Amino acid sequence: MKQKPLIMIGAATSGCGKTTFTLGLLRLLRNRGMKVQPFKCGPDYIDTKHHAMAAGEESVNLDTYMASKAHVQELYARYGAASDVCVTEGVMGLFDGYDGMKGSSAEIAELIGIPVVLVLNAKSTAYSVAPVLYGFKHFYPAIRVVGVVFNFVASEAHYVYLQQACADAGVEALGYIPKDESIVIPSRHLGLSIDERFCFDAFADRVAEVIAKTVNVDRLLELCTVEFPGEQAEDVLCPGNRKIAVARDEAFNFMYRENVEALKRAGEVVFFSPLRDKSLPDADLVYLPGGYPELHLPELTANEGMRQSVREYCEAGGRVLAECGGMMYLCDSITDSDGKVYPMAGVLKQGATMEQMKLKLGYREVRVNDQSVRGHEFHYSRVLSGKEKIPVMGTVYNAKNMVVDTPVYAYKNVLASYIHFYWGECGVDRFLMLLGQR
Known part of the structure; x- marks a missing residue:
């Protein structure tokens, strides 16, 4: 079986910056010349539109309430087979589902075998992230949390404290996203803005530029490289009349x-x-x-x-x-x-x-x-x-x-x-x- 990076971007809660980091990572990998297949946990149809604009490839929903687990696995195998890397954006907090863990990002990660990279809101906190990270790493051994990217980091000195917490919690620090108003997406009543007035390409390139400077993307890809659970199949389309x-x-x-x-x-x-x-x-x-x-x-x-x-x-x-x-x-x-x-x-x-x-x-x-x-x-x-x-x-x-x-x-x-x-x-x-x- 072929090995490639399979990435689940999870978070402790909503509002940590999963979508911002996902879009920046998708654009960065695309700019590197990689064929990227985006996925989205859950029923969201707005994030998937952003994924497509950032990656140049339509995103696919992975949802274990609306579909069977076998169908979700088949979708991942079919759409991810031809890619160089698969990036899945989680939904809400990592373990938040419609009934306990059911339907959560963690369930999808376990079902398919996707390594998890956490995005954690570091605003107004430092060493206290250690027990949070320790809990996420050990709470459910069936998934593998391989590292963390911190968001809303005030300075490099702030990040040093966060790195110390990572070392003591046993979770690898992969970098951070600094506080920066230029990488905040305007919100609107059904989610993130998709107005033509919002210059999405410039935004995605800006986030990619920031991530390239402050996140160890090569190490992230290395940690998330595993065997891909499927093989590329020929498309057979026999439409009705x-x-x-x-x-x-x-x-x-x-x-x-x-x-x-x-x-x-x-x-x-x-x-x-x-x-x-x-x-x-x-x-x-x-x-x-x-x-x-x-x-x-x-x-x-x-x-x-x-x-x-x-x-x-x-x-x-x-x-x-x-x-x-x-x-x-x-x-x-x-x-x-x-x-x-x-x-x-x-x-x-x-x-x-x-x-x-x-x-x-x-x-x-x-x-x-x-x-x-x-x-x-x-x-x-x-x-x-x-x-x-x-x-x-x-x-x-x-x-x-x-x-x-x-x-x-x-x-x-x-x-x-x-x-x-x-x-x-x-x-x-x-x-x-x-x-x-x-």
């Missing part, structure tokens, strides 16, 4: 890579823009993913041709999968945070609003007739019920097996919900069948 139209532009772009690959296995995939195209392309199935429609309301409303085309397609019995922002687009209207109402496609006789924003998130399982499908919910908007009651299907549960009030709308051949479903493992046809759709 259907046409599948997928919305993809600035307003609609939150989608799992393997979901799109599953669509390509089911038919010919064509992409279209609800912002710019005047009508739907010919399609047997339309996928409207989530995104940021609330940031493009005037343009979406102004494109009357597309709105009418989508409405006519749905009313004629066209098959549609709509998630979160895509579901909002199918509503009568979207109200922005200032209370201004913008007409949308008018398929679902209800409104969506950004007023009084409140976060709603978590894993979701929809059970229909003793069958189930899983996904993830993450949004700040809410639905305003209309006069007509829209049919819903199934009962929705969270990861703790508690019923939640997130509806899955079933109007004609339209399936729409705030839930971002995962059908990368079962395939889109099996997914639709599980939800009672032919």
Whole structure:
């Protein structure tokens, strides 16, 4: 079996700087001429977009709630085989999962055999990191914590204290990221900024430059070099004869890579823009993913041709999968945070609003007739019920097996919900069948 660096970037808590370090490392390795395959633990579809911009390669989600362990292993082997190095960004703290350790970065590291590099927030602390590091190294022997990179380090003198703590805790110090406002990503309501106004390439290059000076990347790669758990296989794609139209532009772009690959296995995939195209392309199935429609309301409303085309397609019995922002687009209207109402496609006789924003998130399982499908919910908007009651299907549960009030709308051949479903493992046809759709 071939050996290569396999890196899991974990942390003690959220906010330690995993994403900043991951993006800088991806760009640095890419700038060295290495073929880098990024991965993301958990259901996040925003970090994966940043990974792609930094590494020049689409990122892949590894999620043991939405998919089986065997599928996660297969994804890692398939996508990582052709790379020189695999970099996986963890989720939350290293051991934080949806139920204890289940679904955590540590579970993924154990499942695949990925060495762990911790990123630790060193702000307002020094030698006290020693027991923290000791605990992370010894708490769960089935994973291997090979080193630590400190973030928000005040000075080289500060780092000396941290190195002493590492020596006494038995965890190798691999370097640090200094306090530097130029490597802070602007935040926004659904996570890190992906505005065109934010110069991402310059940011990624800047973080890579900093890491190259203060982190021993060569030693990091050496410590993380292990046998790769898989072999490169030839791509065999035998798509069906259907046409599948997928919305993809600035307003609609939150989608799992393997979901799109599953669509390509089911038919010919064509992409279209609800912002710019005047009508739907010919399609047997339309996928409207989530995104940021609330940031493009005037343009979406102004494109009357597309709105009418989508409405006519749905009313004629066209098959549609709509998630979160895509579901909002199918509503009568979207109200922005200032209370201004913008007409949308008018398929679902209800409104969506950004007023009084409140976060709603978590894993979701929809059970229909003793069958189930899983996904993830993450949004700040809410639905305003209309006069007509829209049919819903199934009962929705969270990861703790508690019923939640997130509806899955079933109007004609339209399936729409705030839930971002995962059908990368079962395939889109099996997914639709599980939800009672032919």
